[in-house]
Amino acid sequence: MTVTDAPTTTAASEEDEIRSLCVQLLDELPPKQTDPVAFLGRQFDLGLAWIHFPLGNGGLGKSPRLQKVINETLVGAGAPIAAFRNVIGHGMGAPTIVTHGTDAQKARYLRPLFTGEEVWCQLFSEPGAGSDVAGLATRAIQDGDEWVVNGQKVWTTLAHLAKWGMLVARTDPDQPKHKGMTYFVVDMEAPGVEVRPLYQITGEAEFNEVYFTDVRISDDERLGDVGEGWRVTLTTLMNERVAIGGGIPAKGTGFIGEAVKVWTQRGGGGAAEKDELMRLWARAEVLRLTNIRASQLRSVGNPGPEGSIGKAMSADLNKDISAFTVGLLGAEGMLFPSGYRMERPKHAMQWANPQQAFLRARANSIEGGTTEIAKNILGERVLGLPGDVRTDKDVPWTQVPRS
Numbered sequence: 086m087t088v089t090d091a092p093t094t095t096a097a098s099e100e101d102e103i104r105s106l107c108v109q110l111l112d113e114l115p116p117k118q119t120d121p122v123a124f125l126g127r128q129f130d131l132g133l134a135w136i137h138f139p140l141g142n143g144g145l146g147k148s149p150r151l152q153k154v155i156n157e158t159l160v161g162a163g164a165p166i167a168a169f170r171n172v173i174g175h176g177m178g179a180p181t182i183v184t185h186g187t188d189a190q191k192a193r194y195l196r197p198l199f200t201g202e203e204v205w206c207q208l209f210s211e212p213g214a215g216s217d218v219a220g221l222a223t224r225a226i227q228d229g230d231e232w233v234v235n236g237q238k239v240w241t242t243l244a245h246l247a248k249w250g251m252l253v254a255r256t257d258p259d260q261p262k263h264k265g266m267t268y269f270v271v272d273m274e275a276p277g278v279e280v281r282p283l284y285q286i287t288g289e290a291e292f293n294e295v296y297f298t299d300v301r302i303s304d305d306e307r308l309g310d311v312g313e314g315w316r317v318t319l320t321t322l323m324n325e326r327v328a329i330g331g332g333i334p335a336k337g338t339g340f341i342g343e344a345v346k347v348w349t350q351r352g353g354g355g356a357a358e359k360d361e362l363m364r365l366w367a368r369a370e371v372l373r374l375t376n377i378r379a380s381q382l383r384s385v386g387n388p389g390p391e392g393s394i395g396k397a398m399s400a401d402l403n404k405d406i407s408a409f410t411v412g413l414l415g416a417e418g419m420l421f422p423s424g425y426r427m428e429r430p431k432h433a434m435q436w437a438n439p440q441q442a443f444l445r446a447r448a449n450s451i452e453g454g455t456t457e458i459a460k461n462i463l464g465e466r467v468l469g470l471p472g473d474v475r476t477d478k479d480v481p482w483t484q485v486p487r488s
């Protein structure tokens with residue numbers, strides 16, 4: 086069974102069956118007394134990691150709607166959260182591997198990805214290819230059973246912790262840009278891989294530059310066919326938008342929860358501020374409900390272009406709420422309580438106070454594809470509006486002018 090064959094409906098008996106598996110897991114390994122890796126490993130083996138994945142790959146081939154039941158039951162009992170330990174691997178790597186990987190690749194990569202023993206990063210963006218990622222220039226040249234990679238990637242989140250990277254490279258420069266790419270899994274500890282920190286406005290270096298100098302990748306680590314890299318890339322990108330903008334937090338938590346907390350601590354504000362807080366609350370709730378609806382409508386694991394709705398909406402909203410919250414703090418809003426520590430953090434997209442949230446949220450409309458690109462996708466692929474002008478679509482990549 087593949088992920089697209091997973092059923093889309095659930096029966097009450099199935100829900101009971103899943104709940105009893107969760108109880109079995111919690112009884113066997115009480116989360117508070119169990120090492121997180123052991124807990125998550127057993128969760129994977131019971132098929133409760135991604136319920137819609139095939140048997141043996143962390144799933145049971147059942148409707149993805151049941152995952153909510155599992156997550157709520159386990160998290161409510163204090164279980165570790167796999168997505169926090171490996172945000173890119175969990176949200177983007179796993180769906181890409183299960184959709185395009187061979188059986189051997191699924192067996193090798195998925196379990197340690199889920200437990201967080203092997204962190205993943207995404208090596209797509211380059212200095213000359215961000216929104217237009219299909220224009221990328223990193224080269225992979227076949228040499229027997231191996232590929233030799235040279236080039237540079239940039240903005241690579243958590244590359245400093247990663248064991249594996251999802252790498253898209255150009256394998257046939259004489260083809261038009263979308264056709265000459267191939268997708269690989271690259272060992273970030275291989276000779277020739279160099280990871281250098283890039284510091285953000287928050288003082289943290291969540292992301293990095295990554296240089297490849299004659300890095301050798303076995304052909305066994307190719308994901309999908311040669312020249313089919315764009316198709317595999319789209320699976321990663323569609324899942325990335327949902328991983329970033331499709332979250333379903335509990336009502337009144339996250340950015341809006343912080344705004345209400347600061348409002349309450351300060352004893353409220355004037356009528357205009359209250360009006361604005363209510364407006365933001367309503368927008369946060371609309372986004373939350375939209376994401377609930379989107380997740381319920383999603384019949385199979387991989388989301389479609391509509392994932393761009395949550396991505397674009399959440400970026401604007403997070404910026405607006407965090408700006409409002411910092412404004413409530415007055416002069417204190419200009420201070421940075423967590424200190425400019427110039428660290429390379431263990432997690433991405435986290436914040437500890439309103440000032441840090443305000444600074445971090447600036448990136449929300451860039452990471453995972455900019456808001457302008459999300460709107461282009463929605464216009465073309467959801468609303469059916471005329472497409473962007475593309476002059477280089479059918480031109481061999483070598484003949485496309487680039488800086």
Ligand SMILES: Cc1cc2nc3c(=O)[nH]c(=O)nc-3n(C[C@H](O)[C@H](O)[C@H](O)COP(=O)(O)OP(=O)(O)OC[C@H]3O[C@@H](n4cnc5c(N)ncnc54)[C@H](O)[C@@H]3O)c2cc1C
Pocket residue numbers: 206207208209210211212214215216217239240241242243292448451452453454455456457458461473
């Ligand atoms: C915090 C953070 C983490 C990131 N993590 C990763 C990661 O882990 N891996 C990775 O590969 N990348 C990562 N990125 C990179 C991110 O995907 C790119 O920054 C993004 O896709 C934009 O590319 P760019 O920076 O090259 O900007 P450009 O593509 O140069 O865009 C510049 C401006 O032009 C606009 N623009 C470009 N093309 C169009 C168009 N056709 N129509 C309308 N407007 C357009 C853009 O919206 C933007 O405003 C990360 C970025 C950030 C900020």
